[in-house]
Amino acid sequence: MATELRSYSPQDIADIGFAATPMPTVRTGTSYTLALTDNNRLLDHANASAITVTVPTNSSVAFPLGARIEIAQTGAGQITVSGAGITLRLPAGKQAKTRLQNSIIALTKRNTDEWILSGDLA
Numbered sequence: 001m002a003t004e005l006r007s008y009s010p011q012d013i014a015d016i017g018f019a020a021t022p023m024p025t026v027r028t029g030t031s032y033t034l035a036l037t038d039n040n041r042l043l044d045h046a047n048a049s050a051i052t053v054t055v056p057t058n059s060s061v062a063f064p065l066g067a068r069i070e071i072a073q074t075g076a077g078q079i080t081v082s083g084a085g086i087t088l089r090l091p092a093g094k095q096a097k098t099r100l101q102n103s104i105i106a107l108t109k110r111n112t113d114e115w116i117l118s119g120d121l122a
Contacts, residue, residue: 027051030077034107039067042104046075055083058112067109070119073098078122081107087114094121 024042032045033054045051053071073079081088081096088096089110096117098105105119 047077057085090117097122
């Protein structure tokens with residue numbers, strides 16, 4: 001029995017429920033507040049100056065539990081993750097900052113205003 005090859009149209013893929021991984025969202029500013037559209041995305045921050053990424057409270061932006069956002073430091077500017085009214089959980093001895101250029105860190109929503117920060121942290 002031979003296996004038949006078939007190509008799929010974009011509509012076929014949508015009907016099946018597969019989707020291509022979204023392209024990274026490139027940010028060039030020195031500050032950014034996360035938005036609901038950032039869920040399941042890679043945010044590529046490219047700036048020579050330090051960058052602050054702010055995690056909003058659930059009352060401002062209601063990310064679903066389990067939401068995941070990856071953040072890449074592709075410029076020289078170190079990224080700091082912060083947020084008033086939220087709890088950031090990260091490994092002991094680590095800071096809520098990227099370690100160096102080309103580091104990738106990830107935020108995962110664990111509870112209403114609680115996030116786990118992981119990855120290549122300083």
